[in-house]
Amino acid sequence: QVQLVESGGGLVQAGGSLTLSCAASGHTFSTLSMGWFRQAPGKEREFVAGISWSTLTTYYTDSVKGRFTISKDNAKNTVFLQMNSLKPEDTALYYCAARSGTRVVGTTYDYWGQGTQVTVSS
Numbered sequence: 001q002v003q004l005v006e007s008g009g010g011l012v013q014a015g016g017s018l019t020l021s022c023a024a025s026g027h028t029f030s031t032l033s034m035g036w037f038r039q040a041p042g043k044e045r046e047f048v049a050g051i052s053w054s055t056l057t058t059y060y061t062d063s064v065k066g067r068f069t070i071s072k073d074n075a076k077n078t079v080f081l082q083m084n085s086l087k088p089e090d091t092a093l094y095y096c097a098a099r100s101g102t103r104v105v106g107t108t109y110d111y112w113g114q115g116t117q118v119t120v121s122s
Contacts, residue, residue: 002027002111004096009116012086020081020116022096030054033104036070036081038092038118048094049081050104059105064090086120093117 008020022034035050049070050059058070069082079096094116097109 002032002098004098004111004113006094006096006113006116009094009118011119011121014086014088014120014122016086016120017082017084018086018118019083020094020096020118022079022081022113024077024079024096024098027098027100031100031102032098033100033102033107034072034079034096034098035104035109036079037095037097037109038090039095040089040092043092045095046092047105051079052102052104055102057102057104083118086118088120088122091118091120 003025005023006020012018032053036048037045038048039045047061048064049068051070051072067085072079096113098111099109
């Protein structure tokens, strides 16, 4: 069982930066993979970035490559999503998700946070 709590969302101007945090608990994390998803109004949920807790292998969707960085802090059991050069199209509800196993993409995630809103204005 894994519990996830996101934080760090807010309102920013286009071109600005924001860092999201996801605190995880209830797991040893040795074989855990975690990802960030987002869902904008009227659109389907989209994979944004993912990381294997143990191997640090990372993946990003094309639209955020070069702008977003996923990372983790082992001591805090927390995964971060650093978002730079934000665009209005990045506006969405961002969810943290987790699954057991080392596969980050092309798979189903089992645990989800409640989401944190990111709004980018111009």
